[in-house]
Each structure stands twice: as C-alpha cells, then as structure tokens.
Amino acid sequence: MIRYLGDQLARLGHTGLRAIAHIGRAHLLLIGILGGTPSMLVRPRLLILQLYNAGVLSLLIILVSGLFVGMVLGLQGHYVLSQFGASESLGVMVSASLVRELGPVVTALLVAGRAGSALTAEIGLMKATEQLSGLEMMAVDPVKRILTPRFYGGLLSMPLLAALFSAVGVLGGYFVGVGLLGVDAGAFWSQMQAKIDFEEDLVNGVIKSLVFGVVVTWIALYQGYDATPTSAGVSRATTRTVVHSALAVLGLDFVLTALMFGD
Amino acid sequence: MAKMRTVEILVGAFMAAGFVALFFLAMMVSNLSAASYSNGYAVTARFDNIGSLKVRSPVSMAGVRVGRVESIHYDQDTYQALVTLRIEPAYDRIPLDTFANIYTSGLLGEQYIGLDPGGDPDFLRDGDQIEHTQSALVLEQMIGRFLFSKAEEGSE
Numbered sequence: 001m002i003r004y005l006g007d008q009l010a011r012l013g014h015t016g017l018r019a020i021a022h023i024g025r026a027h028l029l030l031i032g033i034l035g036g037t038p039s040m041l042v043r044p045r046l047l048i049l050q051l052y053n054a055g056v057l058s059l060l061i062i063l064v065s066g067l068f069v070g071m072v073l074g075l076q077g078h079y080v081l082s083q084f085g086a087s088e089s090l091g092v093m094v095s096a097s098l099v100r101e102l103g104p105v106v107t108a109l110l111v112a113g114r115a116g117s118a119l120t121a122e123i124g125l126m127k128a129t130e131q132l133s134g135l136e137m138m139a140v141d142p143v144k145r146i147l148t149p150r151f152y153g154g155l156l157s158m159p160l161l162a163a164l165f166s167a168v169g170v171l172g173g174y175f176v177g178v179g180l181l182g183v184d185a186g187a188f189w190s191q192m193q194a195k196i197d198f199e200e201d202l203v204n205g206v207i208k209s210l211v212f213g214v215v216v217t218w219i220a221l222y223q224g225y226d227a228t229p230t231s232a233g234v235s236r237a238t239t240r241t242v243v244h245s246a247l248a249v250l251g252l253d254f255v256l257t258a259l260m261f262g263d
Numbered sequence: 264m265a266k267m268r269t270v271e272i273l274v275g276a277f278m279a280a281g282f283v284a285l286f287f288l289a290m291m292v293s294n295l296s297a298a299s300y301s302n303g304y305a306v307t308a309r310f311d312n313i314g315s316l317k318v319r320s321p322v323s324m325a326g327v328r329v330g331r332v333e334s335i336h337y338d339q340d341t342y343q344a345l346v347t348l349r350i351e352p353a354y355d356r357i358p359l360d361t362f363a364n365i366y367t368s369g370l371l372g373e374q375y376i377g378l379d380p381g382g383d384p385d386f387l388r389d390g391d392q393i394e395h396t397q398s399a400l401v402l403e404q405m406i407g408r409f410l411f412s413k414a415e416e417g418s419e
Binding site: 045048049051052055056059095099157159160161163164166167168170189192193194196197198201202206 | 267270271273274276277278280281282284285287288289291292293319321
C-alpha cells in the first residue's frame with residue numbers, strides 16, 4: 001500500500017518536473033531567438049522569406065474567413081437589433097466585435113492552424129533529418145539562422161493579418177447590412193465612428209494580436225525544436241502546436257480582455 | 264534571383280495591404296478622424312444631478328457636436344457634480360450666459376449635454392464656468408411627481 005502511494009507520488013513529481021523543464025527550455029529558446037535579432041537584421045532577406053510564408057500565404061484564408069464572419073455578424077446582429085428597433089447600430093456591433101475580439105482571436109487561431117503547424121513540421125523535419133546538427137557542424141547557430149527570422153515573420157504578420165481580417169469583415173457586414181437588409185448606410189458608418197474609440201478599441205486590438213503573434217509562433221517553434229526526431233514525433237509535435245496555441249490564445253484573450261476592457 | 268524578387272514584391276504588397284487595412288479601420292471605423300479632444304478649451308458646469316452622463320459623452324449645440332465631457336467630479340462642499348467640458352477650438356463664440364442642459368437622445372439613448380446660447384456679448388473662454396444649468400430628468404422622479412399630482416387631484 002505504502003509502496004503504491006510512493007509510486008503515485010513519484011509519477012506526479014515526475015510529471016511536474018517534466019512540465020517545469022518544458023517551460024524552462026521554451027524560455028531559454030525564446031531568449032536565444034531574441035538574441036539572434038541583430039544577426040537577422042543584417043540579412044533582411046531571411047525575414048522577407050518568412051513574412052512571405054507566414055503572411056502572404058495566409059492571406060487567402062484570412063480574407064475569405066474575415067468576409068464570411070463579417071457577413072454572418074451582419075445577419076445575426078440585424079436579427080437581434082431589429083427586435084429592439086435599433087438596426088442602425090448594426091455597424092457598431094459588427095465593428096466592435098471584429099476589432100476587439102474576433103479579428104485578433106480568429107486570425108490567431110487560423111494562423112496557428114495554417115502557419116504554426118507548417119513551422120513545427122518544417123523545423124521538426126529539419127531536426128529529424130539532422131539538418132540542424134549539420135548547421136551546427138558548420139558553426140552556424142541554427143537558432144539564429146532558422147528560428148529567429150521565423151519568429152519575427154509570424155510576429156509581424158499577425159497584426160497586419162488581423163487588421164485585414166477586421167477591415168474585410170466590416171465590409172462584409174456593410175454588404176449584408178446595407179446591401180441586403182436595407183440598413184441606412186449613413187447611420188451604419190456614423191454610429192460606428194461615434195462609438196468605436198481609436199485607442200480603447202483599435203490600439204488594444206493591435207496589442208492583442210501582437211501578443212497572440214508572439215505566443216503562437218513561440219509555441220510552434222518550440223514544439224518543432226523540441227520534437228522527437230522521428231516521423232511519429234513530428235506529427236505529434238504538429239498536433240500539440242495547434243492544440244496548445246488554440247488554448248493559449250483563448251486563455252490569454254480572456255486575461256487581456258479583462259485587463260483592457262473590464263473596468 | 265527572379266524568384267526572390269516576386270517574393271519581395273508579394274511581401275511588399277502584403278505589408279502595404281495590412282497598413283491600408285489599419286488606416287481604413289482608424290479612419291472609417293474609429294473616431295480618429297473626428298478626434299481633437301486634447302486641444303480646445305475647457306469650461307466647467309455644476310449640476311445638481313447628472314443622471315447617467317459619462318466621461319466622453321457628447322456636448323452639442325443646436326444638435327451639432329461641439330465638444331465632449333472631459334471629466335466628472337463630485338464637489339463635497341456644494342453637493343453638486345462638477346463637469347468639465349472640452350469644447351473644440353473652432354467654436355469660440357459661445358455666450359457667457361449659455362444654458363447647459365442634460366438631455367437624453369431618444370427614449371432609451373445615452374445622455375448628452377445640450378448648450379442653449381444666451382445673449383451675452385462676451386464669450387466663454389478657457390476655465391470659465393457655465394452658471395445656468397439644468398439637471399438630468401430622472402424617470403423615477405418624473406413618475407413619482409406624476410403620481411403625486413394625480414393623488415392630489417383625487418383628494419380634492
């Protein structure tokens with residue numbers, strides 16, 4: 001009986017220590033990535049390639065989902081607001097929910113699924129095929145050469161993608177609200193401009209998406225760099241990237257919202 | 264490096280589109296284009312009851328927005344609310360004896376301050392105080408007064 005309890009305690013301790021070791025390695029990796037910033041600025045081409053991978057290649061999914069999310073918000077918002085005779089406030093509802101919440105959060109989830117998983121698989125495979133060790137053999141630091149440009153590529157793409165998502169979404173809400181449902185166009189824009197504040201809504205939304213950009217690319221890079229160098233290990237790391245990023249984004253979103261808007 | 268050049272062009276287009284989207288959100292969606300609170304002049308007004316007036320509520324004259332409520336404090340000495348209004352610098356000819364009322368936009372809308380101009384030849388300047396004010400209409404008080412007068416009618 002005592003022996004069984006001891007085994008269970010040992011297992012709990014082992015899990016706890018492993019989790020702490022994970023967190024520690026992730027932070028060491030982040031410090032290494034940030035330390036590579038100067039050497040990346042010397043070669044801006046590497047960053048441009050990663051902006052292409054994380055930003056340009058995510059454009060299609062971001063623009064299409066932004067448009068449809070905005071259109072759905074227009075339809076649903078009109079249904080609720082028209083019951084109170086306040087369908088002119090549709091613009092406020094669509095833009096507030098997009099700029100404050102849906103823009104940063106949905107963009108982060110989509111980028112985690114499209115770009116984050118690709119990052120993990122790429123780096124995991126580099127590790128499995130010993131390309132990272134090969135770089136080290138040539139006295140090239142793989143963290144600085146491979147990870148740092150990818151980190152900044154994801155970090156810088158995120159707010160731009162979120163802004164595109166929100167802008168296209170507002171236009172989608174405009175098409176549905178004004179074009180289909182007959183809300184007055186002047187009231188749609190003027191109420192929006194009266195209620196949406198530049199600093200409180202827009203700047204906070206950009207801060208949110210910057211935080212999400214850091215978190216999503218960090219998780220993706222760490223999972224790839226820490227993956228077991230087998231095909232099964234890489235596939236598990238890719239899954240973990242998507243799951244952990246989604247959980248981190250949604251959890252952090254609550255904390256950030258409570259800090260920014262919860263007064 | 265023909266391929267690198269297309270990549271560079273595409274990244275440039277992506278970043279330009281992102282900044283255009285941010286600019287669109289700032290100008291069309293948010294109130295940045297109409298924002299000029301930091302400049303302009305401040306006048307104060309005392310109200311017995313401000314209802315649900317909030318900081319940043321509009322201040323309007325003849326229905327046109329001329330400024331915003333900058334701060335609301337409670338004055339312990341006079342038991343009144345001290346409201347600071349920030350008026351845009353373009354509107355610098357508001358008479359000294361202007362009347363400040365708290366109105367409600369629509370039946371359930373938000374409350375705002377409406378200025379009714381007086382006839383004084385001198386104009387309000389930075390730091391002045393509006394003397395004539397009227398408190399917000401509180402619905403419960405109105406209903407109470409109405410019931411009270413009805414009851415008085417009945418007893419006669």
